[in-house]
Amino acid sequence: MAHERGGQDRDQRPGVQLAWLLRRWWEEAGSVAGGTRPTQQALAARLGVDQTTLSRYLNPKHASTAPPRVVEALHAQLRAPEAELERARALCRAAQEENGRQRIAGSGPESAARPDAENRTDAPSGADADADAAAGTEAVPGTDGRDASGGRSRFRRALPGLVVTAVVLSFAAGMVVHERLAPDGRATTAGAAGAVRAGKAPYEWPLLRMKKEDQYTRGRALQNLLNAWGYKVRADGFFGEDTHDAVMDFQRKRHLAPDGKVGRDTWPELVRPVGPGSEGFEVLAVQQLLDNVGQGGTVVSGKFTAVTAEDLRFFQRTHHLPATGRADTETWMALLVHQLPPVAAPAYQRSMSPVLPSTSA
Template sequence: MPEQEAREPDPAPGARLALLLRHWWEEAGSAPGGARPTQQALAAKLGIDQTTLSRYLNPKHPLNAPLRVVEALHARLRAPAAELEQARALCRATLEDSGRERPAGAGDAVRAGRYGAWGRPRSRRPLPALLASAVVLSFAAGIAVHALVAPDRGVPADGVPGALRVGESPYEWPLLRMKKEDQYTRARAVQHLLHAHGYKVRTDGFFGEETRDAVMDFQRKHHLVSDGKVGQDTWPELVKTVGPGSSGHMVLAVQELLDNVGQGGTVVSGQYTAVTADDLRFFQRTHHLPVTGRADPDTWLALLVRQRPPASAPAYQRSTGTPPSASG
């Protein structure tokens, strides 16, 4: 067999990306004093399950790692800086390959559209049907023009459903009120924000009487309706713009919210570090916000809306002691 025919084809971009990611993981502990993290611990930091991470690192049966995970792995495994752009290029090539693959049955759908469900050529449409189609298209075009010129309707920033719109926000501030159930990260954010305003409430995710009373007092002092509910009028008064150099409960709230949006773990320390700023910039990029690395009201709003339910019981529920309250 000729040498050219015997040569194995180059691996697909997805396999090459998996090889590179696995190399990063295997080499993570080679530096003096370094320790390679287990896949379980690394997956927890990235906010994904261990099985998914194993597929990202398996060149034989790879699962295409998204760019967010690639960049997070590069940072957490302290991989060589020069290899980040290579990984990004492989990630883009993998996405392009996936986009070029025709879904199963696509050819059948095309043939059905051209020849009809039974394989016979479709008959020409009679004139009345064509006229009816023209009327429908004209009506739809009128609606589209109205949507483009109407002053009270926003236009998607990039045509992506759910993207921020020009002239309006697709988000609404979530409404939190007193309940017996754990309200998780959003309620802890309220409690951290109240702490930042001088109220010593427990940061346990349970919106009880203590939190409600603090909210009511805050509302009275800020000339709001004192109903004890945190909604569209109260959130904007509670949040403040924070960024590099900030610390305390306002930062704890940002970090907890970032840690629970599904983009990978964010260290919750109360110190607004460079890593926190990087995580926030990534969130802003992926949600079509100005990429500033600072949490302004629009970013707070998007973070609150994008919260995920916890994958398992939060740490404070697994503890046998009382729920934790962050120190001031």
């Protein structure tokens, strides 16, 4: 790695320094006691970004543009040294400030148009990407400046056509939104059936029902939401008789079919708007769900903090939702859909013991 150290010493830009640091975290992940280095493909899936984007973040040949939430999530996922997190944050802030100054100036080697150009020219081809994934790593994008002048000329020639295409697509998108307006004038982006995202398959509310198995984070979110409505059930993830009875009572009061199942009709009535100033069981539910979507740890406190808002905005941006930093119906649905398979009980849950349903008739 001596030649890499030399390259790092020659280029002191914060974005390049950040790329070196993130790259080292990934390369050394397997050396941590009990840890294994994930492939970039697997790591990208955990972070909610595409593999090409993650490869660029970890490539020291380019100034990394990794946002703060990705940096923190990488630190958590790769179990990097705790002492290095603050340095990574500082490099990330400095890189963002440098990029901002260059965008304002509109010139320089790292101008605003360059990252997108790198995405287009450096993305690995299908065969190369498949070979890299099979080998347990990914291709590092190519060198800067390759056919740069020709690429800029082609871009200038293609610009008028791109503008026309953008106008046509915007008009088509407007027509789709218009057709999806409900009779009362509200866009039906979230509802009983599911949330519709532009260019994406609709989300569907998960179905929970009474059973002996632990239903993990979704089960605890359900129970905390029931508690937010005044019920008293233990938020342990086990959908027992007490949870079932509370669901049926809630359904009757909301004029829903009292079947004790929580799906497309019951979830939209259960979830509550959560944002700055909120606290209580509904905030616990949001934080627990955020803590289990693979973007790094979220503090589960029951109080909606500025960090909770930033975590929400990062999740919303990642999943093509309006980045409001508030949990509306559509965000609730996306959080429930994107829960990771359980690995181990989180720290705030370890003191709880399961409460299984009664076997009495």
